[in-house]
Amino acid sequence: MVSNNALLAQPRRRQKGQAIAVLIVFIAAFIVAPLCFVCYEMCLYNLAKQQMKACVDSAALAAGATVATSDNLDTSATQVGAKNTAMNMFRKNTILAYSLSDATESSTLPMNPPANKAQLYFQYLDPISRQAVPLGSTNGKIIQVTGAFGFVPFFSKFLKLLGPYPVVERSNGGLPQLDVVLCFDISASMDDFTNVSVVNRYNINKASSQKKQANGYTVLLKGPLYTAFKCTSPTGTALNATFPQELDAGGGAASFSAAGRGVNNGVLAPSAAATSFTDVVVNIDGTSDFSKGITVNGCVFPAGNVGLLVEAARGNFESVAIATAAGVDYSTWGVTPKAGYYAAYQSSAQSQRHPISDAIIAAINFYTIMNNDCDAHFSLVSFGSDPGTTPKQFCDPDYATLGNITDNPSTFVSNGYPNDPMVPLPPNPGVPLVPTAGPAYSNYAQVTTSVQSLIAYGGTNIAGALQYSINQLKDASKGGLGLARPGAKKAIVLFTDGLPTVSSLGGDPTADARAQAVAANTAGIPIYCIGLCLVPSLQAAQTAVLNDTNTNASSGGIAAISGNNAQFYQATNTDELNQVFENVARSLVNLIR
Incomplete structure (x- = not known):
């Protein structure tokens, strides 16, 4: 038999249970559910940020790759092309399943894109100051891509968070560092086709x-x-x-x-x-x-x-x-x-001097492409009978050892031309690398100015030119001059229209040149070789000395002996020179990726 107290307790328990149930429902509805919604929205927002970061990273990478592979001599055009490539890459993506195909470029910061839409902001930075530089500045070695997406919370109306709220991410596309020395042949034969x-x-x-x-x-x-x-x-x-x-x-x-x-x-x-x-x-x-x-x-x-x-x-x-x-x-x-x-x-x-005037134009274009395509520092080593090591250097006046004008003295005899020096002496400049970081120390202006002054004169001292170039790039701790920047890739580009004929190192000109290729290999420096061959009888001999296939230290090619992915290019007419120099520039950019 149930007591009266028990009967009275049952309604109280039911009332208490109902109160708890109501409390649970209240907590679920007004505390847990909103917290879940907030957590969901936070997860969604973080997902949007992750996806935006991936999108701007790919855009910056595409922009950097575009600059690094461009052969446009106009810096502004190159940088605009890089922006366009970055935008196209960005538009191929989605954020939270929303297509970015209609993303637009913003001209200002901060950005406030419409709901579920995206915007990009581009600027080029100086790698040293990290400050923005105007479009077209050769100091702009870093492309910075800032992206914004108009995030709208899924439960925006319920949470009274209408938005949109910009999801902003930023990425830098840095251009690679390269220290490159161009050895430019100014021997007397460099104007033979004038x-x-x-x-x-x-x-x-x-x-x-x-x-x-x-x-x-x-x-x-x-x-x-x-x-x-x-x-x-x-x-x-x-x-x-x-x-x-x-x-x-x-x-x-x-x-x-x-x-x-x-x-x-x-x-x-x-x-x-x-x-x-x-x-x-x-x-x-x-x-x-x-x-x-x-x-x-x-x-x-x-x-x-x-x-x-x-x-x-x-x-x-x-x-x-x-x-x-x-x-x-x-x-x-x-x-x-x-x-x-x-x-x-x-x-x-x-x-009208040929081929030297054609080679000068090609060299200037080479320097310009490299200056646009990467964070490059330049050196110029002109070489005739001696390598140029200072900007104001002139050729040695003692030129009597070459004897006759040509190898056909029965036509015209020169009586040991020219026993007396040229007045004034032709320039034989060398523009050394500058190890200080930053575009202001690239030497671009100096090398492009100096190369225009070159005059054909003297022998072909490839060994001396390579020795000085290697010493510039070698660390001081290893006996070099230490003019390369820490962390920069190093390369030598050797341009000649002939074969080694003299050596400032005292030995056989060809053997001394190959020995310098061995030294470059040891130092990890590739020697890219460009051979201009306007005389058919020269082709086989030049290929034997410059090729990139025979690595034998005593009989191989300078490019092959130096290793480190060096390549040999041969042009058989002056019209090919620009393309050959551009190919070398492309190869150097591939080297430093």
Whole structure:
């Protein structure tokens, strides 16, 4: 039998249970559920941040890769292209299942994108200061991509968190570091394919049975210097096509006189001589026989008038008084002497030097591409008979050891050309690396300026050029000069149109060059080789010395011996030079990824 107390307790228990149930429901509805919603939204927000981070990382990586593989010489265009690539990569992704295909670029920070939409903000940074630089600045070696997504909470209305709330992430795409030395051949053969006229300038007022023309200028030879002098040697001629332009004025063998070089206006011509010549002038219109003529800065050079080329090159056409003193009969030329002819001839002659002028353009493009594509520091080592080690260095005046102008002395004998030094001496610059970090120390301006001054002169001292280049890149603790930046990849680019002919190291020129390739291998420095081969008989010999396949230290190629992924490129005409230098630039960027 149930007691009255028990009966009275049952309703109280039910009431208590109901209260607990209500409390549980209340807690679940108003505390647990919101907490769950908040936790869910926080997880969703964090997922959005993770996905945004992955998206901007891929965009920054794509931007860096675009810059690193560009061959555009315009920095602004390269950087704009990198932004476009980054945006395209970003748009291929999704965040929280929302497509980013309509993402837009923002021009300001902070960004506030619409609900479930995304925006990107781009800027380039200086790697040292980490400050933003204007678009187009070569100091912008880091591309920074900032992304924002308009996050809207799933339970926004319930939680009264309407949004959107920007989910912001940032990523940097850094360009790789490279310290590169370009060894540039300035040996005498580097202008062997300049179109020249070889002239005997003589006085028409002197009686001579040897006169061939009535105007005082006999063109003995014309066309590319190498073929005009009937050269057959694969290593080319020893004659400079553009300077000195004035040879000995005395009739007889074609010897050179230091006193007769450069501007020597007012000097009379000798009587004619049968087999000698007094001047080598560049056909500044680019033809083999000066058949087109040209006007330069208001100075008219009529077609076929080689005499005017000679007198302009000598400085004899700067005024009527000077021309008269030099005995120049210009009455039938249709032009009058005036100031500027010498400068007009010289500037045009410099641009028509082949292949050196083509190689200079290719080298400048190479430096520019590398300057745009990576965080590069540059060195230039010009080399003829000696390697250039300082910016103001000049060629050695002792050049008598090369002997005759060509290997065909029966045509023209030079009497040991040139026993007397060129005046002024040609530049032989070297621009060393600067180990201080930052684009301001890249040497880009210095190397691109110095390379434009180069003149073909001297032998081909590959060993000396490589030795100095390796010493720049080697750590001081290992006996080097320590001019490379810590952590930067190192490389040497060797450009030559021939073979080793001299060595400042005292041994066989080719053996010494290969020995330096061994030293580069030990130091972990690749030597990329560019061989310009305009003489067919040179191709096999040049390939044997520069190739990237034979690693034998005594018979192999410099590229192969140096190892470290070095490559050999050979151009058989000047039109290929730009592409070859661009290929080397691409290979170097691949090396440092």
